[in-house]
Amino acid sequence: MGIRPRIEVDRSSPIPLYFQVAEQIAEAIRTGELAPGDQLDSEVQIAESLGLSRPTVRQAIGHLVDRGMIVRRRGVGTQILPMPVRREMELTSLHDDLARSGRAPATDVLLLARVPAEPEAAAALGLAAGTPVTKVVRLRRSQGEPLAVMRNWLPEPVPPLTVEVLETRGLYEVLRKAGIRICVARQRIGACTADAEQAALLEERRGAALLTMERTAFDDNGRAVEFGSHIYRASRYSLEVTVTEH
Amino acid sequence: MGIRPRIEVDRSSPIPLYFQVAEQIAEAIRTGELAPGDQLDSEVQIAESLGLSRPTVRQAIGHLVDRGMIVRRRGVGTQILPMPVRREMELTSLHDDLARSGRAPATDVLLLARVPAEPEAAAALGLAAGTPVTKVVRLRRSQGEPLAVMRNWLPEPVPPLTVEVLETRGLYEVLRKAGIRICVARQRIGACTADAEQAALLEERRGAALLTMERTAFDDNGRAVEFGSHIYRASRYSLEVTVTEH
DNA sequence: GCGGTCACTTTGTCCGGACAACAGGTTGAC
DNA sequence: GTCAACCTGTTGTCCGGACAAAGTGACCGC
Numbered sequence: 001m002g003i004r005p006r007i008e009v010d011r012s013s014p015i016p017l018y019f020q021v022a023e024q025i026a027e028a029i030r031t032g033e034l035a036p037g038d039q040l041d042s043e044v045q046i047a048e049s050l051g052l053s054r055p056t057v058r059q060a061i062g063h064l065v066d067r068g069m070i071v072r073r074r075g076v077g078t079q080i081l082p083m084p085v086r087r088e089m090e091l092t093s094l095h096d097d098l099a100r101s102g103r104a105p106a107t108d109v110l111l112l113a114r115v116p117a118e119p120e121a122a123a124a125l126g127l128a129a130g131t132p133v134t135k136v137v138r139l140r141r142s143q144g145e146p147l148a149v150m151r152n153w154l155p156e157p158v159p160p161l162t163v164e165v166l167e168t169r170g171l172y173e174v175l176r177k178a179g180i181r182i183c184v185a186r187q188r189i190g191a192c193t194a195d196a197e198q199a200a201l202l203e204e205r206r207g208a209a210l211l212t213m214e215r216t217a218f219d220d221n222g223r224a225v226e227f228g229s230h231i232y233r234a235s236r237y238s239l240e241v242t243v244t245e246h
Numbered sequence: 247m248g249i250r251p252r253i254e255v256d257r258s259s260p261i262p263l264y265f266q267v268a269e270q271i272a273e274a275i276r277t278g279e280l281a282p283g284d285q286l287d288s289e290v291q292i293a294e295s296l297g298l299s300r301p302t303v304r305q306a307i308g309h310l311v312d313r314g315m316i317v318r319r320r321g322v323g324t325q326i327l328p329m330p331v332r333r334e335m336e337l338t339s340l341h342d343d344l345a346r347s348g349r350a351p352a353t354d355v356l357l358l359a360r361v362p363a364e365p366e367a368a369a370a371l372g373l374a375a376g377t378p379v380t381k382v383v384r385l386r387r388s389q390g391e392p393l394a395v396m397r398n399w400l401p402e403p404v405p406p407l408t409v410e411v412l413e414t415r416g417l418y419e420v421l422r423k424a425g426i427r428i429c430v431a432r433q434r435i436g437a438c439t440a441d442a443e444q445a446a447l448l449e450e451r452r453g454a455a456l457l458t459m460e461r462t463a464f465d466d467n468g469r470a471v472e473f474g475s476h477i478y479r480a481s482r483y484s485l486e487v488t489v490t491e492h
Numbered sequence: 493g494c495g496g497t498c499a500c501t502t503t504g505t506c507c508g509g510a511c512a513a514c515a516g517g518t519t520g521a522c
Numbered sequence: 523g524t525c526a527a528c529c530t531g532t533t534g535t536c537c538g539g540a541c542a543a544a545g546t547g548a549c550c551g552c
Contacts (some may be wrong), residue, residue, distance in 0.1 A: 018505080052506085052507090055507070074514045075513075075515030075516075076514080076515055
């Protein structure tokens, strides 16, 4: 016999039932109502108590398994895993992540211009070198301190971008608002040491460790809609990811 | 009208049908039989041609969506995305990954001992500081060159580990063979510069950029079964991940 | 030429059902 | 005390079905 989280579904909501269930179980885990080691009720019991079908409940639980929040064992049941990471790797931008965790993100736009694409950006975007793209360079701060320098290249057509918009919102938020449906991104994560320019921008000493990330985002047509090349102060930033068995 | 990959399912196989379908479509993508931009047949058509149900085919396709290999759009169809990354982040060890990509991994075991757990390892494993654990330190080479130094702490009971086994197999393979079912891992990825000891081990100059990873792996009981702290030569190694919209 | 409508296609969501496989606990025989 | 068999509980896999929602293309009227 397991623990039954307090869940209510709203059939009049446009949000799918399985999604409502998944989010409420996730919230119960985050708030501690469900603690690591706790065992959930069985799928049949949860379905009956919510008036839902078992496949719908299984789909909800499947999402939590994919996020590394719970684990299922045939014949045993479903168990809450130790607390998940602070920052799951999602298709969001650093601005959104910092805002979400209350760390007062601030952004200085260092460049916003229509330029011929450099070869690496052109390749990542599937364009011929020299094709005009919009290039954005921003310095991102957290709690007043420099955290990251982000360079992004956006193929045309580009939604109207202004310095003001870029300084107050995340890039992905802007793109999504413009109707671009980002659905997958490929990232290469590495490290380097800061050269003089990078050190000056990030207020680090030359030679300091930097975390690097190159990312190409695709929309639901398989079209590359953004190429980004970011550097982060390793002294102030790390990535946390959850990997689940497939 | 889409493209129908050449697929055959074997109902006598213990491998689930949805898994067989997913792997064969993935293989068709990897080999180029299905190219980026190609559109798959509809779910109904694939189901009919294979004699499977639509939910089974949907489950197979869902796995490919999760892996960032294809994208679905309601009313439009299913489309192949540009080629996925070389190294997806999976619950495997570096040894397995290098072996898979034919890069002649080699391992020197620098330490294999039962020691009292250092505080950080103890915390990650959910143990009291000083609890005896097995500590493994290995130098991993690729094509003869040093690539990474990996330190791992394993809580008791530990499967029988020998230097020989650790030098020829990946750690996760050994743990799995011993019946430990690793199902989720949490990783923190960062960067640092090499100190004198690290530089010597990795044949890098002092101050060179290193990619760092700390990882805690859990079994299907929610028990921490491994804590690892790895450093990689940034000049020779980067991580590639695919992030999909949830 | 353009906009609106309609029909069709395809995926998304939800349901009920059946059976298989795994796991753990209990019981009885030795 | 140990082991095997059995029973119960739970998840995993697969199925057929229905309807909703999004998207596209053709057609028609202006």
